[in-house]
């Protein structure tokens with residue numbers, strides 16, 4: 001981006017909540033299925049049908065709010081947001097206007113280089129999702145010669161949480177890192193499956209630019225239709241460039257909603273941006289205001305102690321793991337829990353991380369079995385780490401044992417005991433093997449003495465082999481060198 005301008009970005013995320021039923025009726029809340037098979041008079045907006053709020057959905061929003069350090073007002077209410085699209089059978093959406101379920105808080109996130117940042121949240125409110133429209137052109141024979149729209153109301157009335165941020169983000173990278181943190185937190189809380197590809201997480205971004213150093217906000221545009229974090233990154237970057245070009249050519253950025261065109265890699269104007277008064281919000285007369293019990297708040301709070309941000313801090317600061325390692329463990333909940341268990345048993349975070357993210361993850365990839373579901377238990381791995389750290393076995397034996405543990409061989413300490421695999425660290429036991437190898441490789445030894453020092457590795461390897469892999473490699477190397485120099 002040009003050094004003369006600074007980007008100012010805020011995000012809005014719509015998150016479908018994981019509940020058994022829809023927000024205001026008893027229809028199943030599931031993705032997919034034949035169109036219009038999960039509907040009833042309430043979610044189809046039939047006259048006289050009355051909505052009943054889903055307690056679980058409200059609890060999910062409160063849980064999320066607390067995880068982000070938001071305030072939970074004791075009072076909240078639902079409002080009608082009036083607008084007219086075919087996918088809105090009632091011609092209004094039940095949403096929340098001036099009394100959302102949560103207020104304030106922030107999303108803490110980290111960049112790839114480990115820099116910590118924070119984006120304040122304005123609010124999180126609860127509403128119902130709309131149905132799905134599919135626009136089709138003429139010519140497929142269904143409706144001759146005209147464009148038409150197919151409607152599926154299976155999604156209509158699914159509980160939808162909207163998280164709105166303050167304009168605290170300054171680049172496309174920051175927006176993506178913040179969204180990733182938001183996503184992994186909601187996933188850890190179990191309130192949504194947050195799948196962008198299935199639409200259970202949908203992100204919009206508000207983008208404006210201003211002269212660097214200015215504190216005023218420029219005119220913003222809202223970007224929609226971004227289907228992956230990669231599109232979010234590309235769309236925001238492209239919109240920043242577009243706004244700079246408009247300003248540099250003496251033009252004025254217009255407040256509007258712009259769609260992201262994935263193929264062409266540009267945003268395009270969709271419609272002028274609505275203002276809140278366009279929606280004619282008013283309290284929904286069918287729904288009584290909500291009073292959030294303090295006990296519900298406490299219960300939600302108790303469940304939020306092992307959140308991704310806290311885990312990232314523990315892994316990087318207390319355990320001194322790298323940002324990449326920590327992120328991998330944070331993002332894989334089951335693997336992270338496995339790792340935590342190994343550390344609690346072994347008290348060796350770095351070694352645990354090396355084995356879990358290294359050899360064990362490799363075995364998982366090769367066999368298609370997740371580490372946490374494998375036969376190698378955290379208890380066995382902690383035992384193995386202890387065997388290596390106390391120098392009872394060398395790393396070669398450790399690798400072999402790991403593969404055997406993976407296949408269900410059980411306790412590595414028992415195998416070492418039974419098969420006499422303990423490492424030989426007694427020089428008097430290794431020296432005869434060195435003599436034996438030297439005697440059998442007289443030519444190699446004389447090559448070394450003639451200046452071909454790169455044969456050292458070969459001789460060490462032969463001694464290791466003679467010890468059936470049990471000798472301490474460092475000690476072998478030392479003894480071989482000593483004898484060569486003699």
Ligand SMILES: [Zn+2]
Pocket residue numbers: 022025026027038039040041042043044157
């Ligand atoms: Zn329904």
